[in-house]
Amino acid sequence: MPKVIWWGRSDLDYSRNRICRQLLQALGYQLIDFSPRISALADIEAQLKGLSADLVWVPCFRHRDVASAARWARKKNIPLLFDPLISAWQKQVYERQKIRADGLAARRLLNRESQWLHSADMVLLDTEPQRQMFMQRFKLSAAKTACVYVGAEQPLFTPIAAERSPAAIEVLFYGSFIALHGVQTVIEAARLTRQHTHIRWVLLGDGPVRASAQQQAVGLGNVDFEASVPYRQLPQRIAQADLVLGVFGDSEKAAQVMPNKVFQALACGRPVITRASAAYPADISKQHGLWQIEAANPKALSEAVVQWSDCAREQGQAAHTLYARYFSPPQLQQQLQTALHALGFVHA
Known part of the structure; x- marks a missing residue:
């Protein structure tokens, strides 16, 4: 050996x-x-x-x-x-x-x-x-x-059953709140979907830009912030969401990465919306379960969330199949x- x-x-x-x-x-x-x-x-x-x-x-x-x-x-x-x-x-x-x-x-x-x-x-x-x-x-x-x-670490990140609200769609962002993530894009997209009262945005975690994100979200009743959860509890928290967000920064580094959360969410059978990047396999844009949008574009993110909010719970198997095929x-x-x-x- x-x-x-x-x-x-x-x-x-x-x-x-x-x-x-x-x-x-x-x-x-x-x-x-x-x-x-x-x-x-x-x-x-x-x-x-x-x-x-x-x-x-x-x-x-x-x-x-x-x-x-x-x-x-x-x-x-x-x-x-x-x-x-x-x-x-x-x-x-x-x-x-x-x-x-x-x-x-x-x-x-x-x-x-x-x-x-x-x-x-x-x-x-x-x-x-x-x-x-x-x-x-x-x-x-x-x-x-x-x-x-x-x-994504196996067998930790895998589809599991979780109770979800029948009347609301939860959009989950989680991470270390660094500039690369483009959190300001997430908050502004949430602002653009205020009239869609069934869509709830949750930002989980802590980091350098969390305070500014909270300030940006003042007055938005459709946005909630949650504290970080232990690593081994992440799959359960992901399972409670309907959509998971990747990163939306427009930096050189952001264009080069596929963040942990994308792999983890797909492995858990949750569809993902993230910024477009050449980092992903060339033919992955043709697959269901992952939606790539223009970086730093709140309007594109809000439109993607609204469109997918009607079918997010039907995308779980497609998301996991995509993970199994590529990652x-x-x-x-x-x-x-x-x-x-x-x-x-x-x-x-």
Whole structure:
């Protein structure tokens, strides 16, 4: 059984990590968790502990662990796979807007991130547009990159029975209320549907833009805010909704992603409305259960919600069928196996 060192002080409960670990185990790989005391000196610690493996996997957000992992992997002559999920440079420049794109700090971060990425033998991305961005921005070759969708954790996210109001249609947005989500578009769309009294909008979660969203929604009787729920309770909360919303931001990053909530809602058999993106499979727009609209367009969102409010409860099976066809574990396993095959691994 091939061994994979899961390298770095990562959050093992984060959904991307949980799913990737499940995929590896399903493919027959043994996981060895290595959480070093000091990231920069992790290769020394690994050497002292006598670790051995066939592959080193640096999980999402652990850019700082790549350098030491690469040093150790080179000494052992084994491949290194990095699953960044985000670009540290893109996040600081465009999402958080902490540094100017043409500034010295941005150039330094871009160079540093390029070094991290080039030291890996394979860089895993979650969508094709994200993969293309990494290839162009960081000059990575196509052979050194691969795509594995985020997916939804199984068997947690699955269709379950839940009581729903016979007289009202609930439109659910949930998430961490960051700019990428385009929450202001959701609130304005709710404003445009005030005359449709059977449609209720629920925004669940917390984050940087929640306060401004609540201020924007003052006076809207069709909008409710709810506190975050524990991760394992999300399927039950999704099941109580009739429609689930994705993201609606118009940023470069928003155009490149398929958010967790889209996979999770579809897996739970709930239809989704989200912004149009090249991240989705090319023929998915022809399928029922997922409706893509123009980004940052409240009118388009309100019209989609009103139109689907009459048939949302008939779309559940279509939504789950779409998930099973494009995003279920067998599809993700195939994507990951393709990436591992490029590193010289046959099926474990």
